Amino acid sequence: xxxxxxxxxxxxxxxxxxxxxxxxxxxxxxxxxxxxxxxxxxxxxxxxxxxxxxxxxxxxxxxxxxxxxxxxxxxxxxxxxxxxxxxxxxxxxxxxxxxxxxxxxxxxxxxxxxxxxxxxxxxxxxxxxxxxxxxxxxxxxxxxxxxxxxxxxxxxxxxxxxxxxxxxxxxxxxxxxxxxxxxxxxxxxxxxxxxxxxxxxxxxxxxxxxxxxxxxxxxxxxxxxxxxxxxxxxxxxxxxxxxxxxxxxxxxxxxxxxxxxxxxxxxxxxxxxxxxxxxxxxxxxxxxxxxxxxxxxxxxxxxxxxxxxxxxxxxxxxxxxxxxxxxxxxxxxxxxxxxxxxxxxxxxxxxxxxxxxxxxxxxxxxxxxxxxxxxxxxxxxxxxxxxxxxxxxxxxxxxxx
Amino acid sequence: xxxxxxxxxxxxxxxxxxxxxxxxxxxxxxxxxxxxxxxxxxxxxxxxxxxxxxxxxxxxxxxxxxxxxxxxxxxxxxxxxxxxxxxxxxxxxxxxxxxxxxxxxxxxxxxxxxxxxxxxxxxxxxxxxxxxxxxxxxxxxxxxxxxxxxxxxxxxxxxxxxxxxxxxxxxxxxxxxxxxxxxxxxxxxxxxxxxxxxxxxxxxxxxxxxxxxxxxxxxxxxxxxxxxxxxxxxxxxxxxxxxxxxxxxxxxxxxxxxxxxxxxxxxxxxxxxxxxxxxxxxxxxxxxxxxxxxxxxxxxxxxxxxxxxxxxxxxxxxxxxxxxxxxxxxxxxxxxxxxxxxxxxxxxxxxxxxxxxxxxxxxxxxxxxxxxxxxxxxxxxxxxxxxxxxxxxxxxxxxxx
DNA sequence: ATGCTCTACTAACCCGATTTAGTAGCTAGT
DNA sequence: ACTAGCTACTAAATCGGGTTAGTAGAGCAT
Numbered sequence: 099x100x101x102x103x104x105x106x107x108x109x110x111x112x113x114x115x116x117x118x119x120x121x122x123x124x125x126x127x128x129x130x131x132x133x134x135x136x137x138x139x140x141x142x143x144x145x146x147x148x149x150x151x152x153x154x155x156x157x158x159x160x161x162x163x164x165x166x167x168x169x170x171x172x173x174x175x176x177x178x179x180x181x182x183x184x185x186x187x188x189x190x191x192x193x194x195x196x197x198x199x200x201x202x203x204x205x206x207x208x209x210x211x212x213x214x215x216x217x218x219x220x221x222x223x224x225x226x227x228x229x230x231x232x233x234x235x236x237x238x239x240x241x242x243x244x245x246x247x248x249x250x251x252x253x254x255x256x257x258x259x260x261x262x263x264x265x266x267x268x269x270x271x272x273x274x275x276x277x278x279x280x281x282x283x284x285x286x287x288x289x290x291x292x293x294x295x296x297x298x299x300x301x302x303x304x305x306x307x308x309x310x311x312x313x314x315x316x317x318x319x320x321x322x323x324x325x326x327x328x329x330x331x332x333x334x335x336x337x338x339x340x341x342x343x344x345x346x347x348x349x350x351x352x353x354x355x356x357x358x359x360x361x362x363x364x365x366x367x368x369x370x371x372x373x374x375x376x377x378x379x380x381x382x383x384x385x386x387x388x389x390x391x392x393x394x395x396x397x398x399x400x401x402x403x404x405x406x407x408x409x410x411x412x413x414x415x416x417x418x419x420x421x422x423x424x425x426x427x428x429x430x431x432x433x434x435x436x437x438x439x440x441x442x443x444x445x446x447x448x449x450x451x452x453x454x455x456x457x458x459x460x461x462x463x464x465x466x467x468x469x470x471x472x473x474x475x476x477x478x479x480x481x482x483x484x485x486x487x488x489x490x491x492x493x494x495x496x497x498x499x
Numbered sequence: 500x501x502x503x504x505x506x507x508x509x510x511x512x513x514x515x516x517x518x519x520x521x522x523x524x525x526x527x528x529x530x531x532x533x534x535x536x537x538x539x540x541x542x543x544x545x546x547x548x549x550x551x552x553x554x555x556x557x558x559x560x561x562x563x564x565x566x567x568x569x570x571x572x573x574x575x576x577x578x579x580x581x582x583x584x585x586x587x588x589x590x591x592x593x594x595x596x597x598x599x600x601x602x603x604x605x606x607x608x609x610x611x612x613x614x615x616x617x618x619x620x621x622x623x624x625x626x627x628x629x630x631x632x633x634x635x636x637x638x639x640x641x642x643x644x645x646x647x648x649x650x651x652x653x654x655x656x657x658x659x660x661x662x663x664x665x666x667x668x669x670x671x672x673x674x675x676x677x678x679x680x681x682x683x684x685x686x687x688x689x690x691x692x693x694x695x696x697x698x699x700x701x702x703x704x705x706x707x708x709x710x711x712x713x714x715x716x717x718x719x720x721x722x723x724x725x726x727x728x729x730x731x732x733x734x735x736x737x738x739x740x741x742x743x744x745x746x747x748x749x750x751x752x753x754x755x756x757x758x759x760x761x762x763x764x765x766x767x768x769x770x771x772x773x774x775x776x777x778x779x780x781x782x783x784x785x786x787x788x789x790x791x792x793x794x795x796x797x798x799x800x801x802x803x804x805x806x807x808x809x810x811x812x813x814x815x816x817x818x819x820x821x822x823x824x825x826x827x828x829x830x831x832x833x834x835x836x837x838x839x840x841x842x843x844x845x846x847x848x849x850x851x852x853x854x855x856x857x858x859x860x861x862x863x864x865x866x867x868x869x870x871x872x873x874x875x876x877x878x879x880x881x882x883x884x885x886x887x888x889x890x891x892x893x894x895x896x897x898x899x900x
Numbered sequence: 901a902t903g904c905t906c907t908a909c910t911a912a913c914c915c916g917a918t919t920t921a922g923t924a925g926c927t928a929g930t
Numbered sequence: 931a932c933t934a935g936c937t938a939c940t941a942a943a944t945c946g947g948g949t950t951a952g953t954a955g956a957g958c959a960t
Contacts (some may be wrong), residue, residue, distance in 0.1 A: 154915055156776060164940045169918060177919080180937050202668050203608040204916035207945050212604070214647075223633040223826065223843075225626070229768075232624035236652060244668060247646045248637060249851075268602050372828045399830040407500065425624065426827035429771045429800040431807065555947055565910045570948060578949080581907050605946035608915050 122395055143381050152156075154169045154194045159335075159425065161192055172200075197202060208270065216264035219256070219275040221249040224368055226394075230275045230290055233445025244269075250277060252333065252366050269450045275445075277333055286455040288448045292335045300455070302448045302469065304439050307335075309472035310343035310454035311350070313391055313419050313437050316474055318351050321483035322417060326359040328376045330393040331366075338400035340393070340421075357385040363397055373397025377404035388416060388483045395420035395427040395436055402430075402479070417480035432478030440470055505751070507624075510691030553597045562593055569594075573601075607669065615645050616853060617665035619658070620676040622650040625769055626825035626893070627795075627842065631676045631691055634846025642854055643673075651678060653734065653767050658728065672853045676846075679736055687856040689849045692840075693736045701851045702791055702868045705840050707737075710873035712871040713745035714792055714838050717875055719752050722884035723790035727760040729777045731794040734765075741794070757863050774798025778805035786876060789817060789884045796821035796828040796837055803831075803880070818881035841871055 123358045127355050158165040162184075162202035171189045178186075192198070206212045217234060231247065240244055246264065250256040261281055264272060271286040279287070279294045289406035294301060318324055327344065330337035348355050361376040373392055380387070382405065390405075392398035398420035402412050412432065420427055423438035447468060501854055559566040564586075570580035573591045579587075593599070595641040607613045618635060620628035632648065639646055647665065650760060662682055672687040680695045681689070686702045695702060718726055728745065731738035747754050762777040781788070782805065791806075793799035799821035803813050811817050813833065821828055824839035848869060 107706075154918095165616055165917075165940095166919080166940055173918080175919085178939095181939075182937085185938080198945085199667050201608070201916050203604045203613070203944090205917085205918080207604040207608055207947095208918050209603070210945075221633065222623075223625070223626070225629075225826075228624040228626075228629045229920095231648075232650065233622060234621065235648070239649060244647045244649075245663075247636070247648060248640060249633065249646075263645075266600050274647060300764040337917075396830070399832070425626075426830060429797070429827060429831075431800070431803055432830060468958095547952075554945090567910055567912095567949080568908085571909095575946080576949085579909095582909075583907085586908085602946050603946095605915085606948080608946085611915080619950050811914095 109303045123457065135262070151201075152198050154198070154200065156191055157189075157196060158200050160189060160196075160376055163189070163475045169353045170368070173197075187367065192389055210268075211241060211270055212268045214246065214267070214269050215271045215449075215456075216261070216267070216269040217245050217247045217272065217273045218260050218264075218277055219247065219249055220277065221251055221367070223249075225396075225426060226368075226422060227275055229424065229441035230445035230448070233442035233447075234273060234449045235444045235445075237449035237453070241449075243403055243449075243453065245273075245371050264369065273445075273448050273452060275448075276335060278325055278333070288452045288455070290444050290448045293339055294335075295465075297465055299465045300451050301465070302444050302451065303467055303469055304444075304472050305469045306339045306343045306472075307346070309421075309437050309439075310340070310347040312472060313421075314344065314347045314351055314353065316435075316476070316480065317389045317391070317417060320389075320417065320480060322328045322386040323353065323483070324359065324385075324389070325353065326380050326387040326390045327355065327361070328373060328380075328390070328392045328397050329362040331362065331363045331372075334393075337393070344391070357384060358385040359387050363393055367392070368396045370400030370403065373400030374404045375400070377401040381405075381408050385397045389419070391414055391421075391481070393421060395424045395434055398427075398436070398479075399430065413479050413481040414484065417483070419480060423475055427475075428477065430479075435477045435480040438475045440473070444470055550745070552602075553599050555599070555735050556598060558593055558599050561597075562589060564572070564590070565746075565879075566717070573599075575720070589741075591851055591889070599820055611669075612671055612791075613669045615647065615670050615859075616641060616674065616850075617662070617670040617673045618646050618648045618669070618674045618676065619661050619665075619678055620648065620650055621678065621879070622652055622768070623648055626652075626797075626827060627769075627816075627823055628676055630825065630842035631846035631849070634843035634848075635674060635850045637843070638847045638850035642850075644850075644854065646674075661670045671857045674846075674849050674853060676849075677736060679734070682810040687853055689853045692851045694740055695736075696866075698866055700866045701852050702866070703845050703852065704868055705845075705873050706870045707740045707744045708747070708837050710822075710840075711741065711748040714822075715745065715748045715752055715754065715875060717836075717877070717881065718790045718792070718818060718820065718824065719754065721790075721818065721881060724754065724884070725760070725786075725788040725790070726754065727781050728756065728762070729774060729781075729791070729798050730761065730763040731792045732773075735794075738794070756787060757788040760788055764794055765873045769795070769797045771797055771804065773800030774801030775805045776801070778802040782809050790820070790881070792820045792822075794822060796823045796825045796835055799828075799835055799837070799880075800831065812874045812883040814880045817886065818884070821882060824876055829878065830878075834879045836881040838875050839874045839876045845871055 114400050120447070122357055124453050154165045154168055158168045160463070161168065167178070167181070171181060172193060194425045203477055209354055214468065215238065217231060218229065222231070224282055227249075234245065246269065248260045250260060257277060258281075261272060261283060263283070269285065272283065274287065274289045275293060276291045277289065279289050279292050279299060282298060288302065288308065289299055290302045291304065293303065308427065314325070318425055322395065329341050345355065359380060361379045363372045363489070365372045373396065376392070376397065377400065380390070380487055390401055392401050402418055406419070407414055412418055420434045421434035422441070427436050431446050438440040539701055555566045555569055559569045562569065563737060568579070568582070569590055572587050573594060592759075612669070614641065617686060620632065622628055634645065647668065647670065649661045651661060652875060659682075662673060666684065666686070670686065670782060672689070673684065675690045675693060676686065677692045678690065680690050680693050680697055680700060683697055689703065691698060691703045692705065693702055694704065712852050715726070730742050748754065751881060760781060762780045764773045764777055766773045774797065777798065778791070778801065781791070791802055793802050799819050803819055804821070806813055806817050819836070821835045821837035822840070823842070824837045828835040848871065852869065
């Protein structure tokens with residue numbers, strides 16, 4: 099059963115970021131299990147967290163002890179081993195009563211650690227970044243870390259400036275999502291979906307060999323032999339690998355890729371429009387195709403629009419496969435068949451890896467890659483190739499989100 | 500022309516969060532205008548921000564001055580007015596040379612301000628929250644603030660716990676997006692799309708009167724008289740107002756709303772599935788309708804699926820109007836007609852309002868509301884009502900994203 | 901010689917917690 | 931009687947920067 103608590107009570111005090119290990123279990127429980135009572139609508143609960151939190155010194159004074167003692171007890175330091183249980187109890191009781199919470203800045207200042215990490219993404223509001231963030235958040239919060247996010251929006255100056263700002267804020271580490279990475283920093287860095295060779299940077303990447311294979315094999319088995327492709331933008335860190343592996347997989351299957359059936363996304367910010375334009379170009383070549391493999395889901399959506407405009411039905415006339423499986427892929431009508439990147443999981447793994455590196459910092463400088471498996475999600479935009487014979491109208495099956 | 504710099508050089512030192520006002524313009528420029536040189540692929544730029552940043556004390560020592568002097572000069576304090584320009588120049592030069600950056604924690608510890616705000620949303624990866632965040636980010640970063648995000652996922656305990664954690668981290672203020680809010684905190688709070696009467700909390704809300712009017716009028720003018728509705732979940736802060744205003748607008752237009760044509764979303768996390776189920780119920784009533792107004796875009800997508808399964812064409816047989824205009828609304832085939840909430844703008848306004856309140860903190864405790872205007876985005880899921888006569892096949896027009 | 905004003909600084913404390921080195925007081929052992 | 935060892939603490943330094951009250955020294959006037 100999953101732990102209901104946000105934080106792990108049993109962590110060693112030293113590695114627990116906040117004041118999470120500060121209290122005996124009884125107090126912890128009181129502090130953390132919050133029962134939300136329904137109060138009359140609009141009636142502010144009068145929690146009103148006081149404007150003057152107690153400090154360690156005040157608490158110590160109140161107890162007739164020195165700040166040192168209180169601090170040692172509260173942090174479960176071994177130096178405090180000799181202090182009798184009775185005193186400890188008194189301290190915890192007072193801490194609970196006065197809702198003592200160590201000042202975060204003072205702590206970080208001393209510890210030289212912020213228990214905060216920086217996340218840089220192309221744009222928080224695109225589904226791709228957001229899904230990864232969701233996974234990152236999951237793990238980080240559970241471990242008591244918080245994170246800053248920034249969107250670089252593909253501006254080279256920001257890609258350079260933001261890490262700098264992060265460092266000023268003393269983040270303990272960085273996660274870069276789908277961002278070209280060339281910096282070597284003084285804190286651990288993990289990239290998601292980058293293909294960087296920067297020393298000491300760990301990459302979380304998809305197994306692109308498998309991704310290409312699984313998608314092409316699916317189309318191949320459905321009888322598709324004339325397959326069109328939309329490549330990613332030049333700047334995207336994935337474009338190259340993805341394409342190389344598609345060529346590889348095609349060779350293995352004995353499929354030949356026609357030049358005329360390869361198009362490329364043009365333009366900075368992701369939008370179906372780019373896929374729409376790319377598909378227009380494909381159609382303009384007048385070379386027939388029965389399937390289309392798009393660089394990502396967003397462009398696949400635009401592609402479908404272009405195909406419909408050309409009076410081609412999807413999937414009856416042209417099957418379409420996307421890439422990523424962003425949330426709205428399942429929401430499409432027809433729902434998009436796509437190669438799923440386990441984005442949330444990738445975010446989670448990134449956070450996990452980063453914290454591991456932060457915790458045993460110093461000893462490791464190993465970069466390297468962690469691969470995750472893609473998964474073909476077959477929905478409604480692919481079907482048997484018809485080779486010109488139009489199949490009869492198919493009722494759309496229920497979506498499998 | 501928009502300021503290229505992230506931060507405003509001319510702010511008064513006191514209100515500038517980071518070390519932004521710390522340098523004479525020449526140094527500022529050097530620090531901020533970053534020219535990104537293309538280096539060989541994979542070659543780490545050796546910026547390697549050193550692991551030991553200089554401290555104020557070291558800098559002072561190096562200059563043969565006291566830390567106090569350096570601090571005063573760097574912060575452009577009036578106490579430093581009498582210090583000769585020559586000394587000041589020396590200080591700035593050294594600061595630039597050794598890349599001195601004040602330690603963030605030390606500063607915050609002293610100033611009791613973190614230049615960080617907390618944002619709480621239902622889920623970072625849903626399009627609604629993400630769009631608002633994007634606007635929040637825009638403004639905050641420009642002002643040198645950073646932000647923490649957390650997703651409460653509609654868990655009451657987290658909605659209660661996270662603000663607490665934020666306060667421990669000494670955030671200067673909070674933004675709550677689409678989150679039921681009952682707490683009264685010691686820092687300014689701004690909610691987006693909440694309808695709370697908590698004292699001292701500012702709400703950024705949509706003009707729901709207009710929203711309902713504009714949507715219903717549109718359908719009315721297209722000749723729709725039998726309109727079905729999908730209401731939001733019980734817990735959603737918008738459900739009630741939205742529905743009240745729909746009834747109001749209907750009355751004004753002389754439209755009667757049939758009980759059988761009102762359905763409600765059931766279920767926690769937003770997904771088209773909920774809209775699908777709600778629509779199934781509507782269809783089960785066997786009461787005919789020519790248009791459907793959904794609670795949000797996500798549910799509209801599910802509704803469209805349900806309609807198609809029932810062999811009803813959208814928009815030919817049934818027009819559908821969504822709400823929100825999340826990104827993927829424009830990506831749908833057919834693209835969704837919807838009432839746009841200017842989410843990004845709302846985020847921006849929220850951030851602006853919050854910072855204003857933080858800056859003149861103390862003097863204001865005014866809650867209140869700021870209204871923003873909805874806008875009807877007519878795309879492809881609405882058309883003239885046919886009253887049983889099926890119109891001929893329409894070519895889908897090009898999307899207007 | 902004394903007082904006054906001004907310039908150009910600085911000493912010293914503050915923010916709040918952590919941590920090391922140490923101490924006072926007691927008991928036990930030889 | 932003296933030391934060793936233990937218990938139960940604490941003093942004081944430290945992290946890095948902000949701030950207030952104040953001072954040394956020069957210049958000038960009386």
